[in-house]
Amino acid sequence: MVRVLLFGRLADVAGWRERTVDPAPATLSALQRLIGADDPQLAEALAGVGVRTAVDQVLSRGDVSLDAVKEVAFMPPMSGG
Amino acid sequence: MVRVLLFGRLADVAGWRERTVDPAPATLSALQRLIGADDPQLAEALAGVGVRTAVDQVLSRGDVSLDAVKEVAFMPPMSGG
Amino acid sequence: MIRLQAEPFDPGALLTAFCEGRTQTGAVVSFSGLARGEAGAVTDLELEAYPGFTEAEIGRIAAAAQARFGLDDLMVVHRIGRIAPGETIVFVATASAHRRAAFEAADHLMDYLKSRAPFWKKEHGPDGARWIEPTEQDQADAARWD
Amino acid sequence: MIRLQAEPFDPGALLTAFCEGRTQTGAVVSFSGLARGEAGAVTDLELEAYPGFTEAEIGRIAAAAQARFGLDDLMVVHRIGRIAPGETIVFVATASAHRRAAFEAADHLMDYLKSRAPFWKKEHGPDGARWIEPTEQDQADAARWD
Secondary structure, three states, X not given: OEEEEXXXXXXXXXXXXXXXXXXXXXXHHHHHHHHHOOOHHXXXXXXOOOOEEEEOOEEEOOOOEXXXXXXXXXXXXXXXX | XXXXXXXXXXXXXXXXXEEEEOOOOOEHHHHHHHHHOOOHHHHHXXXXXXXXXXXXXXXXXXXXXXXXXOEEEEEOOOOOO | OEEEEXXXXXXHHHHHHHHOOOOOOOEEEXXXXXXXXXXXXXXXXEEXXXXXXXXXXXXXXXXXXXXXXXXXXXXXXXXXXXXXXXXXXXEEEXXXXXXXXXXXXXXXXXXXXXXXXXEEEEEEEOOEEEEEOOOHHHHHHHHOOO | OEEEEOOOOOHHHHHHHHHOOOOXXXXXXXXXXXXXXXXXXXXXXXXXXXXXXXXXXXXXXXXHHHHHHOOOEEEEEEEOEEEOOOOEEEEEEEEEOOHHHHHHHHHHHHHHHHHOOOEEEEEEEOOEEEEEOOOHHHHHHHHOOO
């Protein structure tokens, strides 16, 4: 089981901000395909330029295993201040 | 008659901060010679690097006439903040 | 000190607290980012963070900045939620023995917060809402420190 | 606003006043210069100005900075007389639509105040008093803007 968080415009596109996926897919890329499977707009937004992922609150690059992972966040380009 | 002001270490060297010179000399350089005449340490300090002059509260460069001038300030290198 | 908060704050009160009791610090620089009304085109801003992760990420950049610029101390306070024009979105303060380090560190922290810290910013106005993404200038500003 | 004053002041209170009511300013940068105790080597500072001339000179550089950096507003408050360690010697604040201009203008004003504004600074300590003159670094900092 993995908790999935969407931030910023990704949450607006999807119409949800948090969701539990159970069982967790084996990898981050599989999770991304799964949550985008029935939502082509979200799938496109997740593949957009500058979207980053955090796996258990650590920024990840490329694909990673979700073994024992509790939380995955998909984050569009960041802008504070 | 001209009022002469010394600032910073120039006042410490001279032992005075303000003095009236009457009659006023014709030029700034003559005034500088006059106030340094009986005080070689002040004369040397006035000739030091970075000493600037303000004539009636306007920074001056080089020698100027003191005709109708009310106030001359001798200022060592500036440092605020 | 690094803090996210939903309540409005007064940057001056934070500066007072930050300066208090410093007898060996020569220079304190602060930056206050205010929400602009854009002459009525923006009614308010909405700032989203990733609680826990956002503080941790700012903490990492702050620790790196403290070492890089030799700071005595720093403070970052960032609003989240709805923010009205004129309210402070972000306050950064840096303290160091000399002014150059304090200026550079505050400048650096702001460049980071603008385009690399986990915040998402939405502008609400009479014509609807839009997400703000960092501009090319923001990206170039942040890249100055890489 | 440009002001010289003999009484201690709280930089935070000045920042609060400076930020108040700004709905079109995006960025406020402040610099507070604090008197350092140098671990006991300095008991206090003495700042001398040339009343009238000093304010006028700062006014000239402030007007030039306001035009050069496109500032909305700026404030300079400078102590004169005796200043104890930890007290604020100088406060500069700049306001502009965007942060780069506010940072650069504050940095510029401080470089100017350090080595070109009509102030003279004496350090008093257990070993006596000495006049402080701008360092080569201060001169080089100011020359960046020429």
